[in-house]
Amino acid sequence: MPTAAETVEKVVSGDIRSVARLIREIDDGVPAVRDVLKALYPHTGTAYVVGITGAPGVGKSTLVDQMISHLRAKDKTVGVLAVDPTSPFSGGAILGDRVRMQRHSMDDGVFIRSMATRGHFGGLTQSTRSAIDVLDAMGKDYVIVETVGVGQDEVDVVRSAHTTVICVIPGMGDDIQAIKAGILEVGDIFLINKADREGSDKTMSDLRLMIDMDQKKYEDGTWKPPILKAEAVFDRGVDELIEEIVRHAEYLRSVYGDLRFRARKDKVREELAEMVKARLLDTVVGRIIASGEFDAAVDGIVRGQVDPYTASDDLVLPKIVVPDDE
Amino acid sequence: MPTAAETVEKVVSGDIRSVARLIREIDDGVPAVRDVLKALYPHTGTAYVVGITGAPGVGKSTLVDQMISHLRAKDKTVGVLAVDPTSPFSGGAILGDRVRMQRHSMDDGVFIRSMATRGHFGGLTQSTRSAIDVLDAMGKDYVIVETVGVGQDEVDVVRSAHTTVICVIPGMGDDIQAIKAGILEVGDIFLINKADREGSDKTMSDLRLMIDMDQKKYEDGTWKPPILKAEAVFDRGVDELIEEIVRHAEYLRSVYGDLRFRARKDKVREELAEMVKARLLDTVVGRIIASGEFDAAVDGIVRGQVDPYTASDDLVLPKIVVPDDE
Numbered sequence: 001m002p003t004a005a006e007t008v009e010k011v012v013s014g015d016i017r018s019v020a021r022l023i024r025e026i027d028d029g030v031p032a033v034r035d036v037l038k039a040l041y042p043h044t045g046t047a048y049v050v051g052i053t054g055a056p057g058v059g060k061s062t063l064v065d066q067m068i069s070h071l072r073a074k075d076k077t078v079g080v081l082a083v084d085p086t087s088p089f090s091g092g093a094i095l096g097d098r099v100r101m102q103r104h105s106m107d108d109g110v111f112i113r114s115m116a117t118r119g120h121f122g123g124l125t126q127s128t129r130s131a132i133d134v135l136d137a138m139g140k141d142y143v144i145v146e147t148v149g150v151g152q153d154e155v156d157v158v159r160s161a162h163t164t165v166i167c168v169i170p171g172m173g174d175d176i177q178a179i180k181a182g183i184l185e186v187g188d189i190f191l192i193n194k195a196d197r198e199g200s201d202k203t204m205s206d207l208r209l210m211i212d213m214d215q216k217k218y219e220d221g222t223w224k225p226p227i228l229k230a231e232a233v234f235d236r237g238v239d240e241l242i243e244e245i246v247r248h249a250e251y252l253r254s255v256y257g258d259l260r261f262r263a264r265k266d267k268v269r270e271e272l273a274e275m276v277k278a279r280l281l282d283t284v285v286g287r288i289i290a291s292g293e294f295d296a297a298v299d300g301i302v303r304g305q306v307d308p309y310t311a312s313d314d315l316v317l318p319k320i321v322v323p324d325d326e
Numbered sequence: 327m328p329t330a331a332e333t334v335e336k337v338v339s340g341d342i343r344s345v346a347r348l349i350r351e352i353d354d355g356v357p358a359v360r361d362v363l364k365a366l367y368p369h370t371g372t373a374y375v376v377g378i379t380g381a382p383g384v385g386k387s388t389l390v391d392q393m394i395s396h397l398r399a400k401d402k403t404v405g406v407l408a409v410d411p412t413s414p415f416s417g418g419a420i421l422g423d424r425v426r427m428q429r430h431s432m433d434d435g436v437f438i439r440s441m442a443t444r445g446h447f448g449g450l451t452q453s454t455r456s457a458i459d460v461l462d463a464m465g466k467d468y469v470i471v472e473t474v475g476v477g478q479d480e481v482d483v484v485r486s487a488h489t490t491v492i493c494v495i496p497g498m499g500d501d502i503q504a505i506k507a508g509i510l511e512v513g514d515i516f517l518i519n520k521a522d523r524e525g526s527d528k529t530m531s532d533l534r535l536m537i538d539m540d541q542k543k544y545e546d547g548t549w550k551p552p553i554l555k556a557e558a559v560f561d562r563g564v565d566e567l568i569e570e571i572v573r574h575a576e577y578l579r580s581v582y583g584d585l586r587f588r589a590r591k592d593k594v595r596e597e598l599a600e601m602v603k604a605r606l607l608d609t610v611v612g613r614i615i616a617s618g619e620f621d622a623a624v625d626g627i628v629r630g631q632v633d634p635y636t637a638s639d640d641l642v643l644p645k646i647v648v649p650d651d652e
Contacts, residue, residue: 034635041633055381057497171383268627268634275638276614277607284606284646289599301594307367308594309360312601319647320609 004035011036012043014138019111026130027115029282037130040137045260047079047136050245051161051186052146058167059193063232063241064146068104070242071142077109079135079143083128083157084116111135125156126278129271132160158186159270162259163248165189165241168207170199187225189244195229195237204229223251288315330361337362338369340464345437352456353441355608363456366463371586373405373462376571377487377512379473384493385519389558389567390472394430396568397468403435405461405469409454409483410442437461451482452604455597458486484512485596488585489574491515491567494533496525513551515570521555521563530555549577614641 002010002018010018025033050067052060064080071078104110115124115131128145135143147157158164166187190211192203207227218224226244230237253259261267288294297311306314328336328344336344351359376393378386390406397404430436441450441457454471461469473483484490492513516533518526533553544550552570556563579585587593614620623637 034639038633038635041635055383057381263628265624265628268624272620272624272627272634272637272641273611273615275634276620276641277611279638279642280606280610280646281603283642285599285603288602294598294602298591298594298598301598302589302591307364308598308601309364309367311598312605313360315598315602316605316609320606321645321647 001032004032004039007036008039008043008137011040011134011138016111019134019138020113022134023113023115023131026127026134029127031282033130037133040133043137044133045136047132047140047143048163048249048259049132049136049143049145049161051158051164052144052167053158053164054167054193058169059232060146060167063167063191063193063230063238064144065104066232066235066238067144067242068110069235070238072104072107072109074242076141077139078111079138079140080110080112081128081131081135081143081145082112082114083124083145083147084114111138111140125160125274128157129160129274156274160261162252162261163188163245165191165245167191167193168203169194170197170203188223188248189241190225190227191237191241192227192229193232196231200229223248284316284319288319291315327358330358330365333362334365334369334463337366337460337464342437345460345464346439348460349439349441349457352453352460355453357608359456363459366459369463370459371462373458373466373469374489374575374585375458375462375469375471375487377471377473377484377490378493379481379484379490380493380519384495385558386472386493389493389517389519389556389564390470391430392558392561392564393470393568394436395561396564398430398433398435400568402467403465404437405464405466406436406438407454407457407461407469407471408438408440409450409471409473410440437464437466451486451600454483455486455600481512482600486587488578488587489514489571491517491571493517493519494529495520496523496529514549514574515567516551516553517563517567518553518555519558522557526555549574610642610645614645617641 007018007022011022022033022036026037052064052067054060061082064082068078068080104112113131115128132143132145145157145161164186166189168190170192190207192200192207194200204227211225211227228237228240228244230241232238249259256264258264261271293315297306297315300306301308301311333344333348337348348359348362352363378390378393380386387408390408394404394406430438439457441454458469458471471483471487490512492515494516496518516537518529518533520526530553537551537553554563554566554570556567558564575585582590584590587597619641623632623641626632627634627637
């Protein structure tokens with residue numbers, strides 16, 4: 001096993017094997033990884049992070065594949081994290097629908113990994129953030145995080161992005177239910193993919209209506225999410241998407257002066273709260289579940305001797321230090 | 327404030343206002359709710375829980391609306407929980423796309439609530455389980471849990487169901503990516519809604535292929551998920567869906583002897599692990615975030631004096647009791 005300092009040195013120098021191993025260990029929840037991440041931290045903060053999210057089947061992987069080509073043409077290096085919590089494969093596996101990205105696999109300027117993060121309790125958001133740190137520290141100009149689905153997990157994951165692109169396709173619903181309020185909130189750019197399909201204008205006007213409902217919000221110059229059309233499979237609309245991402249980056253720089261999240265108190269608060277949750281679960285839950293006490297409680301519930309609410313109180317409360325004043 | 331015993335008595339007698347308030351309090355993470363849930367627990371275990379999940383836009387709400395009518399026609403009482411983690415509305419709100427279910431709002435045999443669960447750290451899975459307990463204890467024959475999205479949260483939520491129905495629509499992707507492995511795993515019944523659309527036969531054969539890949543699994547009589555077609559908006563295919571749900575219930579009874587989850591050790595283990603996590607987060611995280619220590623750590627990170635990994639260690643580790651042998 002290399003020491004934390006050795007791993008950091010290799011990651012920062014861009015050593016592919018060290019990066020791949022580190023991300024796999026993050027995904028598996030290997031405890032020793034934490035020391036590496038601490039030491040890697042001062043090397044982070046230069047990558048621009050783009051989140052791509054939307055329901056399954058909207059063509060996110062194809063879009064990301066095209067984005068890689070466009071960014072490479074501008075001589076930018078790219079890291080991709082495909083986050084798929086429902087995948088049974090653990091970290092590092094290239095999923096079936098990621099295969100099309102393999103045309104970039106011989107390009108040293110591109111690094112693609114999938115994460116599933118079923119191995120531990122710290123959760124998806126936490127391990128994705130850590131993996132972003134790794135790709136950032138290895139020197140990638142852009143890190144693209146592709147998430148499958150539109151649940152709370154995905155919303156949390158894309159909160160780590162500078163720019164979040166919400167992908168939809170025409171005809172996903174008669175009403176605007178394809179884009180729920182919580183998703184709208186995190187979208188910096190909306191992209192209607194497969195825009196040659198029937199209903200694309202309807203989707204455009206629905207989205208516009210939703211965004212315009214917040215019209216007052218934009219009067220002070222706040223970023224108003226543009227809505228783009230694309231047919232990623234034919235490479236149509238991808239250039240415009242990259243342009244809008246760059247324009248959004250300029251907007252962020254004009255507002256915050258600094259693109260590093262960690263210079264922004266709101267982002268740091270959010271991130272630290274997430275890390276506190278993950279750390280707590282990592283440290284305590286596994287220990288409880290592995291204990292004989294836990295098994296005894298399960299038996300008690302099955303026999304009807306105790307309810308699960310009381311049982312979990314009995315398992316958790318003795319593990320916590322309660323302050324003097326409570 | 328009524329006592330826990332008073333609330334339990336009212337809920338068990340089917341008092342709508344008490345049930346509504348209790349579910350809202352669960353959604354908001356009101357601490358006192360825990361005592362009510364403990365006392366309510368012995369009254370649970372009779373409802374049959376059906377999970378309905380799938381990407382946004384597949385028509386889940388319309389389907390649930392029709393299912394209610396069919397179940398009412400058989401004189402069954404129905405509770406519905408519409409779980410939408412991306413909604414900015416908190417518990418009890420009837421969401422826009424739930425409006426069509428309002429035709430059942432004057433029917434005493436039907437109780438519909440939406441949950442958003444942003445109010446606390448225990449998480450969506452936990453509060454949904456507790457809300458299911460409430461509808462169960464109030465005497466509903468069926469509890470239908472509708473989840474929006476296909477992320478890990480949603481997978482976890484539908485694990486609380488006896489029968490999980492995965493809804494898809496034709497043309498959601500060129501390949502099978504609309505149904506990821508993790509979702510396939512939890513599906514007891516697949517339903518292709520909007521089956522009049524182009525590509526419905528292709529979706530059917532893709533699904534069949536995926537299910538048949540596990541052929542060996544079914545040789546010993548294990549439940550093999552049927553694939554149904556429906557056009558819920560025209561009430562087509564809903565009768566068949568109800569029939570398959572009843573058939574799945576019979577299968578479960580034949581295997582486990584007892585439909586109560588809490589007689590099943592595997593389900594109890596899963597539930598208790600979830601409760602332990604939720605309890606831990608509820609008890610500790612809010613306290614840490616509200617503390618001056620947390621704010622100081624945020625400042626330290628912004629100034630570059632500490633990394634968030636070390637900061638979260640410093641915040642969390644003193645709050646937990648480490649056993650003597652570590």
